[in-house]
Amino acid sequence: xxxxxxxxxxxxxxxxxxxxxxxxxxxxxxxxxxxxxxxxxxxxxxxxxxxxxxxxxxxxxxxxxxxxxxxxxxxxxxxxxxxxxxxxxxxxxxxxxxxxxxxxxxxxxxxxxxxxxxxxxxxxxxxxxxxxxxxxxxxxxxxxxxxxxxxxxxxxxxxxxxxxxxxxxxxxxxxxxxxxxxxxxxxxxxxxxxxxxxxxxxxxxxxxxxxxxxxxxxxxxxxxxxxxxxxxxxxxxxxxxxxxxxxxxxxxxxxxxxxxxxxxxxxxxxxxxxxxxxxxxx
Numbered sequence: 001x002x003x004x005x006x007x008x009x010x011x012x013x014x015x016x017x018x019x020x021x022x023x024x025x026x027x028x029x030x031x032x033x034x035x036x037x038x039x040x041x042x043x044x045x046x047x048x049x050x051x052x053x054x055x056x057x058x059x060x061x062x063x064x065x066x067x068x069x070x071x072x073x074x075x076x077x078x079x080x081x082x083x084x085x086x087x088x089x090x091x092x093x094x095x096x097x098x099x100x101x102x103x104x105x106x107x108x109x110x111x112x113x114x115x116x117x118x119x120x121x122x123x124x125x126x127x128x129x130x131x132x133x134x135x136x137x138x139x140x141x142x143x144x145x146x147x148x149x150x151x152x153x154x155x156x157x158x159x160x161x162x163x164x165x166x167x168x169x170x171x172x173x174x175x176x177x178x179x180x181x182x183x184x185x186x187x188x189x190x191x192x193x194x195x196x197x198x199x200x201x202x203x204x205x206x207x208x209x210x211x212x213x214x215x216x217x218x219x220x221x222x223x224x225x226x227x228x229x230x231x232x233x234x235x236x237x238x239x240x241x242x243x244x245x246x247x248x249x250x251x252x253x254x255x256x257x258x259x260x261x262x263x264x265x266x267x268x269x270x271x272x273x274x275x276x277x278x279x280x281x282x
Contacts, residue, residue: 026055027257031250034061042246066251077237077252083149084234088215090153092208099162100204104192106163107170108178118167125160129220140225151225152233156215162207169203170196205270212263 030038033056041055070077106118136155137146145151173196181191197204217235226232232240234256241249264271 024257027250027253029057029059030055031066031247031254032062032064033059034063034065035247037061038247038250066247067255070248070251070255074248079230080232080234080237081255083231084216087149087152087233088212090149091156091215092211094153094157095159095162095211096204096208098157099159099166099207100192100197102163103166103170103203104196106167107173108196121160121163125164133220133224137224146225147227147231149231152218152221155221159211162211165207165210166200166203169200169206173199202270205267206272209263209267209271213260216260 030041033041037056037059041053106114106121132155140146140151140154145154177199178191178195181195182188186194218233219235219239222231222233222236229240234252238249238252238256241252
């Protein structure tokens with residue numbers, strides 16, 4: 001009976017994995033089909049037809065023509081790609097500079113109202129962007145930051161999620177180790193630098209991976225705060241295209257996916273450790 005139960009669980013998990021991975025695998029397959037194959041594949045979507053899309057999973061005439069057109073003859077793609085790199089890079093840098101000292105203070109210092117303040121951090125973390133969009137808009141407009149990269153960077157720098165994730169990593173550091181360093185004369189900065197950061201790096205790296213994946217694909221914030229298309233990130237480039245440019249959509253989708261996959265693969269181990277640490281109850 002147990003063997004049958006495990007078999008059913010594996011089948012369900014396998015079906016779920018296939019359903020999740022199928023669109024991701026389909027994108028690079030379609031992106032190397034030649035124009036005739038791609039037109040044949042997408043024609044039921046372009047016209048009012050009762051036919052279903054039929055996909056050749058092994059392209060008969062594979063080509064990289066779409067990538068050539070995108071990378072060599074579409075300069076606006078480099079503009080949006082650069083915008084994404086600059087915006088996400090600045091967000092991660094300033095988030096870490098703000099979140100690490102904040103998380104260290106929550107984890108190591110005792111002060112009045114600490115529990116209440118931390119609970120407020122958790123509540124703010126659960127609020128979706130739609131709840132705070134209006135208040136952020138008013139603040140950014142008063143600061144004359146609308147329609148600039150800072151309108152995207154500044155609100156996310158003080159996000160509560162990185163503090164929460166890094167805090168759990170710092171909380172797991174044995175108190176005896178930190179007290180020994182302080183007794184030996186180390187100031188708080190040296191304790192954080194030489195003990196806290198090395199031992200809590202899993203939470204920090206998990207924060208970087210999760211935040212990169214989130215902000216690399218953000219759509220609502222740029223749409224709400226940026227009007228100049230030259231400042232649009234890569235995540236808004238695909239919605240600007242339509243099915244008549246299906247070849248460009250597929251090529252851009254593959255290139256957009258590469259940095260996210262690279263970051264996830266590099267930080268997968270730290271991501272798992274950071275999530276496990278964050279899930280432990282205090």
